[in-house]
Amino acid sequence: MALLSPDEIESYRGEGFVVPEFRLSSAVVGQLQEALDSVIAANPDTRPEQLVSIHTESRGAEGVRGNELFLDLARNGEILDLVAQLAGPDLILWGCQAFCKPAGDGMEVPWHQDGHYWPIRPLATCTVWVAIDDSVIENGCLRVIPGSHREHILHSHLVEDRTDVVLNQRVEEGFFDESTAVDVELEAGQMSLHDVYLIHGSNPNRSPRRRAGLAIRYMPATSLFDRDRSADASAGYMVDFSTRPIWLVRGEDRTGENDFIAGHSENE
């Protein structure tokens, strides 16, 4: 296991993202690819870029029948060790989504800040983005604007009435300089970690190679997952924070108010 070095932690704080040395074995990558293929087959009406809550087997209000192999990965002790270095010892797993861009017609993810959509007070999340396939410039790898998280400001997002992009909201022009974007190229099994305020997105996949990644969302258990927002499709696809199961994966719930019961009966 390679924990983050002090320089890597510094880089995450300063740039808003980091690629650790730790990576998954090719055997685990093979299992994830197989599980993803079966989830795609079981959800023919869902775009594979929008496989929200892929770690739960019940369809629930969000409509995706997932696979618990992704939940096992999200509870992997080595990944949690990395996240704990950045977000503290008390951690809640509150989301897990596959962004799988098929070869040829994989959709763009517009430039956005995640925190714009999320009911976490105070707002804090570290996303671990795990490459299930090789993710490179050609097939639309994750792109980030280094340092765009630093001021902890959520910029205004334009709402677009489009179905050819993964999210229908994008950061309005003028808040960042796209020429500073960094392409986060990863081999299958590698991962990047990014901050909730970081501006990021990705280009369409016009290449002959699929590009799949799994975004695992962790929040410190010093924040509250606010369940007041129920079923909501304003991001361009359905999310339901009122019934979304969350898991305390490390330490204690420091707020004493997080609800770890909602949504679990269908998933245990």
Ligand SMILES: O=C(O)CCC(=O)C(=O)O
């Ligand atoms: O997979 C992508 O291209 C985008 C991922 C993303 O927006 C996220 O992890 O928040």
